[in-house]
Amino acid sequence: MNFWLVLAVNSITFGGLLFLLSAGFSLIFGLMRIPNLTHGSLFMLGAYVGVTFVIGIHGFQLNFWLAAILATLSVAALGALAERLLLRRMPGDQLAQVLVTLGLSFMAADLCLMVWGGDPISVPTPPELEGFARFGVLVFPAYRLAIIVIAILFAVALWLLLDRTRLGAMIRAGVDDPDMARVVGIRVSQLFTIVFALGAGLAAFAGIIGGPILSVYPGLDQDMLPLALVVVILGGTGSLLGSFVGSIIVGFIYNFGQALLPELAYFVLFLPMLLVLLLRPQGLFGRHVP
Amino acid sequence: MTTRFLALVIAFAALVTVPYWMPGIYYVNVSSQILFYAIFALGLNVLVGYAGLVSLGHAGLFGVTAYATGYMLQLGFGHPMAILIALVVSLISMAIFAALSLRSSGIGFIMITLALGEILWGLAYRWISLTGGDNGLSLKTRPELFGYSLSDVNTFYYATLTIFLLSVSAMIVFVRSPLGAALMGTRDQPRRMNALGYHVWAIRFCACLFSGLLTSVSAILFVYYTQFISPQTLALTASAEVLLMVISGGAGTLLGPIVGAGLVVAVKTVVSGFIERWNFLLGAIFVAIVILMPEGLVPGTARLWRRAWRKRAVTGGAEAKP
Numbered sequence: 001m002n003f004w005l006v007l008a009v010n011s012i013t014f015g016g017l018l019f020l021l022s023a024g025f026s027l028i029f030g031l032m033r034i035p036n037l038t039h040g041s042l043f044m045l046g047a048y049v050g051v052t053f054v055i056g057i058h059g060f061q062l063n064f065w066l067a068a069i070l071a072t073l074s075v076a077a078l079g080a081l082a083e084r085l086l087l088r089r090m091p092g093d094q095l096a097q098v099l100v101t102l103g104l105s106f107m108a109a110d111l112c113l114m115v116w117g118g119d120p121i122s123v124p125t126p127p128e129l130e131g132f133a134r135f136g137v138l139v140f141p142a143y144r145l146a147i148i149v150i151a152i153l154f155a156v157a158l159w160l161l162l163d164r165t166r167l168g169a170m171i172r173a174g175v176d177d178p179d180m181a182r183v184v185g186i187r188v189s190q191l192f193t194i195v196f197a198l199g200a201g202l203a204a205f206a207g208i209i210g211g212p213i214l215s216v217y218p219g220l221d222q223d224m225l226p227l228a229l230v231v232v233i234l235g236g237t238g239s240l241l242g243s244f245v246g247s248i249i250v251g252f253i254y255n256f257g258q259a260l261l262p263e264l265a266y267f268v269l270f271l272p273m274l275l276v277l278l279l280r281p282q283g284l285f286g287r288h289v290p
Numbered sequence: 291m292t293t294r295f296l297a298l299v300i301a302f303a304a305l306v307t308v309p310y311w312m313p314g315i316y317y318v319n320v321s322s323q324i325l326f327y328a329i330f331a332l333g334l335n336v337l338v339g340y341a342g343l344v345s346l347g348h349a350g351l352f353g354v355t356a357y358a359t360g361y362m363l364q365l366g367f368g369h370p371m372a373i374l375i376a377l378v379v380s381l382i383s384m385a386i387f388a389a390l391s392l393r394s395s396g397i398g399f400i401m402i403t404l405a406l407g408e409i410l411w412g413l414a415y416r417w418i419s420l421t422g423g424d425n426g427l428s429l430k431t432r433p434e435l436f437g438y439s440l441s442d443v444n445t446f447y448y449a450t451l452t453i454f455l456l457s458v459s460a461m462i463v464f465v466r467s468p469l470g471a472a473l474m475g476t477r478d479q480p481r482r483m484n485a486l487g488y489h490v491w492a493i494r495f496c497a498c499l500f501s502g503l504l505t506s507v508s509a510i511l512f513v514y515y516t517q518f519i520s521p522q523t524l525a526l527t528a529s530a531e532v533l534l535m536v537i538s539g540g541a542g543t544l545l546g547p548i549v550g551a552g553l554v555v556a557v558k559t560v561v562s563g564f565i566e567r568w569n570f571l572l573g574a575i576f577v578a579i580v581i582l583m584p585e586g587l588v589p590g591t592a593r594l595w596r597r598a599w600r601k602r603a604v605t606g607g608a609e610a611k612p
């Protein structure tokens with residue numbers, strides 16, 4: 001009984017991380033119409049930069065949460081820079097943009113290997129969240145519960161941002177009809193940079209707070225990117241609710257798959273994707289087929 | 291016309307005599323690599339260049355064939371049977387692959403093929419009882435053909451060359467066939483083609499199968515060349531490498547992917563002798579080509595050549611006038 005419960009908590013935790021990762025992916029896709037193939041790299045980069053501050057360089061050591069914020073901001077700035085300097089050069093040419101993100105992801109992966117080496121680095125859990133939370137007879141690792149809380153907070157915050165603010169209204173307008181949004185005076189290309197930075201930051205944040213669970217290793221990017229893809233194919237592009245539900249589904253399938261069919265864990269993910277592609281190609285909550 | 295014919299004859303002669311003028315066995319092996327990667331690139335070009343569908347999962351299919359061949363050989367089948375089964379398995383996988391990914395086109399197609407390719411990679415990596423995981427599968431022998439053992443470097447080169455020439459001929463026939471013309475129609479004007487009564491989906495599906503066939507043929511050559519397969523063969527970097535061959539050479543041209551394959555394999559072979567950072571370079575070349583020469587080297591140089599030629603003709607004409 002406890003085994004299943006722990007597995008369920010782990011699945012929700014992983015789903016929360018996936019949500020942070022894929023919400024940005026989905027927004028970028030919705031607005032710019034490109035799958036950002038650097039998203040896995042941004043996740044990994046966030047984890048690497050964060051863990052560097054947590055462990056400390058040259059005696060300069062930071063608290064876990066400060067390090068996480070610093071990693072998030074620096075990767076977000078990097079994302080904005082990549083959008084401004086590279087993707088901006090080929091407006092409207094989505095194929096070229098996808099290929100550029102692909103090229104960038106290889107460069108990022110190799111740079112990380114060069115800087116941080118090939119050995120996995122384990123990220124220490126923040127000391128205040130070590131240990132366990134008890135609910136009667138049930139015992140859960142406190143840090144995993146904290147991730148769930150953080151993911152829910154971010155989901156609410158993102159929803160408020162998109163649904164209640166002027167910026168959110170502009171982003172939604174850009175997602176629904178970029179040409180019309182331009183006509184009514186929204187600077188859509190500026191939104192591109194903002195959303196790209198936001199997505200990059202979210203991915204990096206997911207990377208560092210996922211660190212204590214997943215650790216950081218070369219190839220982490222290639223492990224996470226397909227998961228984000230599957231989430232977005234499942235949930236539908238440009239939909240926050242879609243990436244939330246998709247993340248939880250993928251979190252459950254991935255964790256249960258790994259526990260029950262370890263050799264086929266990756267393959268089991270394929271099944272819900274197959275069903276969605278066959279029955280509802282726009283995704284569960286998507287409005288249009290990509 | 292005559293210059294083109296002459297160029298073809300020279301290229302053909304150069305290819306046939308490779309073992310005689312290359313400085314060593316190593317370079318003959320590199321030439322074999324270039325040729326089977328060129329077949330792979332030709333196969334991907336059917337989709338990228340002629341159908342306008344960019345696949346990022348082709349290394350997955352390549353790997354399916356390679357693993358199928360290796361696994362059949364491990365089960366004790368003979369070479370012809372193993373190759374036959376591998377071809378059938380990969381065509382079936384290609385059909386499934388196509389049925390799923392052709393539900394969309396454009397960016398959606400890229401995303402679905404990428405996801406499928408990654409899933410195949412994950413399978414190869416994790417399904418250890420079937421694929422050996424990271425240890426991969428080894429092949430003990432290369433087959434014999436008409437009494438010649440393919441273990442010999444030169445024989446293997448000639449076998450690869452023959453299959454390469456056959457593939458190029460198949461490509462030429464395909465591009466000039468009504469099906470090829472219809473495929474290019476669906477690339478440029480899918481709606482109009484639909485209105486004209488063409489079954490766009492079926493045409494694309496056929497293109498996928500043809501692309502899959504070329505891919506698996508090159509995968510069989512690959513697996514006999516290296517006599518080893520590991521999940522690395524299916525990784526996204528592998529898909530990207532082939533895509534780079536197609537795009538750098540020039541998508542939608544016959545010669546482009548071949549030139550691209552030569553370029554990528556040569557750079558990779560030369561560079562990895564000096565530095566470890568091949569992936570970084572691959573990414574950098576990718577970004578550079580997409581930004582600077584998006585149409586690829588072959589059409590790009592052709593354009594520059596034509597412009598230079600015209601300029602010379604114009605200035606020549608001006609000089610001729612008093």
